[in-house]
Amino acid sequence: MANVLEVKDLCVSYGKVEALHNANLSVGEGQIVTVIGPNGAGKTTLLSAIMGVLPSTGEVAFDGAVERVPEVERMVARGMNLVPEKRELFGEMSVEDNLVLGAFQRYRMGQRDHGQTMEEVYALFPRLKERRTQMAGTLSGGERQMLAVGRALMARPKLLMLDEPSLGLAPLIVREIFRIIGELRKRGVSILLVEQNARAALQVADHAYVLETGEVAMSGPAHELADDPRVIETYLGLGGKHQDRLANV
C-alpha cells in the first residue's frame, strides 16, 4: 500500500523551546491513523507543521512528492486539509457560505464542482442542510464541528487531518463524529486524527502513534496499542478497553 503522507525527522521550535523533535510518521492510502498523547505533547504543532502553517525542519512527503517547506495554500491545492481544534468558522456567515469558502482553492484552479460537492457534504451531514441559511455562530458545538469537517471536505481532500474533533462534545455527538470518520475512510479519504479521546481513536484507527513531550514514544497497529499495558494505564484507564465505565463512545 502506498503512503499518502510520510513525515521524516520533523522538528518545530517555538523560540528556544523545541515542541517537536524528529517526528517520523506515515499514513497509508485509505487509512485512518491516529496520534494520541497528553496535553502539550505537540499534537497540534505536528499537524500545523505538516500543513505548512508553522515553519519546521525535516521532510514532509505528500502524495508522492516531497515538500521541504510545506506551504499551506499549496498543500490545500494538492489535496491536504486540516480541521483545526478551534474550528475557525466564520460566525457571521451562513452555513452554506462557510461551505462555499472551503471550495475556494479548487474554484480558483478552475474546478467548478462545488455544487455537487456540497450535495455530498449535505448527504453526509443532513443537519447542515437543514441549517444551511443559519449563521454559523448560532450553531451548537456538534453542528459547528460538522460544519468544520464539511468545509474541509469541500476541498475534496485526499488527506484530512482532524485536530481533536471530539473536544467539548457530548457523547452522542462524539459517536456521530467517529461514525462519520469511518464513513470518510470508506469513501477513500485518508485521515490523520489527533485525539485525546484515546479509546475512541484507537477503535476507529488502523495505525496509531503516541506522542509524548514532542517525540513519538510508541507506534503500531491501533488494536495492538489498545492492548498495550502502558497505553492502557496511561491513556485508557486501569481497566483498559474492557472497562465500560470509562467508555464514552
Ligand SMILES: Nc1ncnc2c1ncn2[C@@H]1O[C@H](COP(=O)(O)OP(=O)(O)OP(=O)(O)O)[C@@H](O)[C@H]1O
Ligand atoms: N505559539 C506557541 N508559542 C510557544 N509555545 C507554544 C506555542 N504553541 C504551543 N506551544 C508549546 O508547544 C508544546 C506543544 O503544544 P501543542 O499545542 O502542539 O500540544 P498538543 O499536544 O496539541 O496539546 P493540546 O492537546 O493541549 O492542544 C507545548 O509545550 C506548548 O506549550
